[in-house]
Amino acid sequence: MTVDDRFSERETPSERPLGTRSEIITGPVSDWATDFSHTEPEWAADPYAIQDDLRGRCPIARTERFGGGWLPTRYEDVAAIAYDTDNFSSRSIVMSNFRAARELAPVGSIPPISSDPPFHHHARKLLLPAFTKSAVAKREAATRAFCHSLIDLMEGQEVVDAARDYAQHIPMRVIADMLGFPPEDGPKFRRFIESALEGINLPADERVERMGQVFAYLLEQIRDHVENPRDDLTTxxxxxxLGGARLDPSHVSGTIALLLIAGIDTTWSAIGASLWHLARTPADRERLVAEPELVPTAMEELLRAYAPVTMARLVKEDMRWRGVDMKAEDWILLSFPAANRDPAQFERADEVVIDREVNRHAAFGLGIHRCVGSHLARMELRVALEVWLERVPAFSLADPDAVTWATGQVRGPRTLPLRIG
Structure with a gap:
């Protein structure tokens, strides 16, 4: 089989069996300990108060929504599950109204994050060369120049939307460059993200159709790379x-989907949340303007305090785990943000301490699925903050009530109006 033959058919993960489906359940939460839902507006607005309450009275919460699931809020429980690949599967990582079929394991639809051992190790190893510190360092100058160009476009404006006009564009450009995709396709990337991560309560058929659009676009780009090879991650x-054979087409498209969707939204959210904090905390903003060398340390604290990512797992078999009876196919909502604010793990866990020296946070995950792109995300966040603080040293929230946050498992500002000066 030639490379061209592999991509001649339009077969995508979205067209395969999707497995267990459950009814769509939305609406007000009666008790977060027994009826939690990460899709409700109060969770998007402020999940930390909810998580703190649960950690004190019901550290492993339960819900019957989405076919049943659990929410651990203590660092030790989140870490234990993240490292336990014997009892928990990663084949579905977005807690929604259906689960990926068991037959998709151990590869999953978006390897390596959806892969279980032993396949996961080999799929992850393929990506490592593109995300080393040295490889990422080569992208810093272009990223910095792009950040400056975005701020140039804001010249003369008293109020700007730092989420839509700044934060979202940085990872879009970086990932597009890495993959060799047209940079002008940014609006498409935003729609793909919304479909994958924020549209989880849609009927399964509609969700499949939307994801089909994602993979149709990816296949178009892959075929263009087959016909016109170049020096990028797609080629x-x-x-x-793997194992002496070229990757299955679904592996190629699934991995690219992961990089495109997760690689953009997580960093976009982290940049936006950091700017939101600095806009509402003048003392921290002024200190970083005066001490720019503190930005890398402050960045780690902002990642801890406003970790954007929550991942999901599936229970493999019925079992009793730390006092609760888990059933096969139950969801586990693995909240790294909750783990990062556990006072048993961090001093002054509920405070943002921008010069915190010991900071072993879980913003990039724990266990075998710890973010392969963490060096890239750190570079993008650091450069985005350095450039912003250099060019826009004075800013504040134009209207705190106008800030909106993404719902679902990646949380960050979607609108962030800032007043300049």
Missing amino acids: YLINAE
Whole structure:
């Protein structure tokens, strides 16, 4: 089979069996300990108060929504599950109204984050060369120049939307450049993100259709790379091998989907949340303007305090785990934000201490699925903050009530109006 033959059919993960479906359940939460839902507006607005309450009275909460699931809020429980690949599967990582079919394991639809051992190790290893510190360092100058160009476009404006006009564009450009995708396709990327991460309460058929659009776009880009190879990550994946064979087309498209969707939204959210904090905390903003060398340390604290990512797992078999009876196919909502604010793990856990020296946070995950792109995300966040603080040293929230936050498992500002000066 030639490379061209592999991509001649339009077969995508979204067209395969989707497994267990459950009814769509939305609406007000009666008790977060027994009826939690990460899709409700109060969770998007402020999940930390909810998580703190649960950690004190019901550290492993339960819900019957989405076919049943659990929410651990203590660092030790989150870490234990993240490292336990014997009892918990990663084949579905977005807690929604259906689960990926068991037959998709151990690869999953978006490897390596959806992969279980032993396949996961090999799929992850393929990506490591593109995300080393040295590889990421080569992208810093272009990223910095792009950040400056975004601020140039804001010249003369008294109020800007830092989420839509700044934060979202930075990872979009970086990932597009890495994959060799047209940078002008940014609006499409935003729609793909909304479909994958924020549209989880849609009927399964509609969700499948939307994801089908994502993979149709990816296949178009992959075929263009087959016909016109170049030095980028897409061409690398097309030519990569596992076990002496080239990657399955669904592996190539699934991995690219992961990089495109997760690689953009997580960093976009982290940049936006950091700017939101600095806009509402003048003392921290003024200190970083005066001490720019503190930005890397402050960045880690902002990642801890406003960790954007929550991942999901599926229970493999019926079992009793730390006092609760889990059933096969129960969801586990693995909240790294909750773990990062556990007072048993961090001093002054509910405070943002921008010069915190010991900071082993879980913003990039724990266990075998710890973010492969953490060096890239750190570079983007650091550069975005350095450039913003250099060019816009004085800013505040134009209207605190106008700030909106993404719902679902990646939380960050979607609108962030800032007053300049």
